[in-house]
Amino acid sequence: MPIRVPEGLPAIDELSRENIFVMGRHRALSQDIRPLRLIVLNLMPLKLATELQLLRLLGNTPLQVDVEFLQTGTHRSKNVSKDHLDRFYRTIDDVEGRRYDGLIVTGAPVERLPFEQVDYWPELVRILDWAAERVWSSLFICWGAQAAMWHYHGIPKRELPGGKLVGVFEHEVVDRSHPLVRGFDDRFRAPHSRYTGNSRADIEASPLDVLAVSAEAGVYLAARPDLREVYITGHGEYERETLDQEYHRDQRAGLDPAIPRNYYPGDDPDRTPEVTWRGHSQLLFANWLNLAVYQNTPFDWLTRD
Template identity: 55%
Template sequence: MPIRVPDQLPATDILRGESIFVMSETRASTQMIRPLRVLILNLMPKKIETETQFLRLLSNSPLQVDIELLRIDNRPSKNTPTEHLDNFYRQFEAVKERNFDGLIITGAPLGLVQFEDVFYWDHLKTIMSWAKEHVTSTLYVCWAAQAGLKLLYDLPKRTRKEKLSGVYSHETHNAYHPLLRGFDDCFLAPHSRYADFSPSYLEENTDLDILATSKEAGVYLAATQDKRNVFVTGHPEYESHTLHTEYVRDCGEGMDPQVPVNYYPDNNPSNEPHATWRSHGHLLFSNWLNYCVYQQTPYDLDQFSEKNFTTDE
């Protein structure tokens, strides 16, 4: 939330230069507040587990957020009860005429599948294109980040030879960028993907602000200059046992996976893993809600227009 200060206070310009949201008394006295509308397109098979993880991160904010859940198609689910989907999820046709403050597109277990072979690829492209004119800021997570880069920059799918799995150290860049507000210079975050996000490749082929990278995992966080598209290549929403569950699953399927890096104490899967990324996960989502959504979105969503947005920090 903003700091409210007297008009013309000398400290205002300094704080704004550090991406601290400062609101003058004049603006505060005329400010109208309403709940933010955030749509979550859940592409993961275990939808209840995934929606819980994202809702936990979105809840750590003083902003009031109204959540709606979106499914990509109406095929029966093997991992989520039909009753749950019917009661809590909407089809795109039910929301496409409306505007939203934020959209989150989750990851999907499609790391080794080519885009054109994804059953719902054309429908996903339709939703992503729709977001350009109906959503203030879209957050692409893991596989969705790769899909978003294909749509926005026509970047071909790049796949690692081995799955990236574990908890990796990252360095921040552009310390005063709003999305990095409050971040340590180095922080931990989990990854579980085949997708390759090379910093040099993104720098050469996009105009994205590269905000956090890892020597092992590549780009973790990037955003367009207007903050309307944010890419997170890891899984800040993961719970402490999520990587363990995936590791056990892959072992059971005879995939002979590598032990997730920097995850189990002493690198021993028999030891209880601990979440070491939770604080930065909450901070990232809080910053996204505040600086990319709340600070950018029009009060009247019916007045939504791409002209409302600038690249000014």
């Protein structure tokens, strides 16, 4: 089934070339079904790349999904045109009176700042409080997960002692009976790229369930028991070249970055990286959409006052 996105979004052409079914508004309105209404708070600087990454995952399920994009009105990205933001993005002022089946909050390159020093933190708090009341299930990624854990549960983020954690790491499933890991292998790989993290002990002391962990990267997946909050500490949405682009960007900036671990064949940055995480990432997003959103959201959720 298709995803429905705003007409004219640049990602549409690439998704169509990849045989991902993208439906226009007029055709969607002719179908006698209720699509899932999702909104993505895109905090990443390269917004077009993140749009494409997430839409690939959302478009790989049998559910019809209506996707909108949200930005922070108190901070404007320097890496995307104002025209693109004005055309395809809303702010919390635009959507505060609406309900959504699902929300995705991306990561952001601000993790080394205390939360309260992030210039859009008050607005993000407003969005998280709104989501708790008017979004059925929220999926938080990387710094977005750290921010939501702190706001909802007081779980602190901590500077990682070895510097930046970057690479593709092996994880194991902790609770095989949990619906979010249905169909997972016992072990799977996922990318990480961050300077901070949350301790397993802190998460386990909260109302959240720990579902998947890595000996090297820590907790990867956690969720509230009712699936209203789902937390991913890594970047399963990343494409083959994403960590490579980050590595060479940091090289050009003179930061002497570490080579991403378990990413390049032979740890050679001149070789094409291998994708070893795509299958589990697609399954995780499909499980969230199906089991946390579609099967749990009341049919009249969007029309409740």
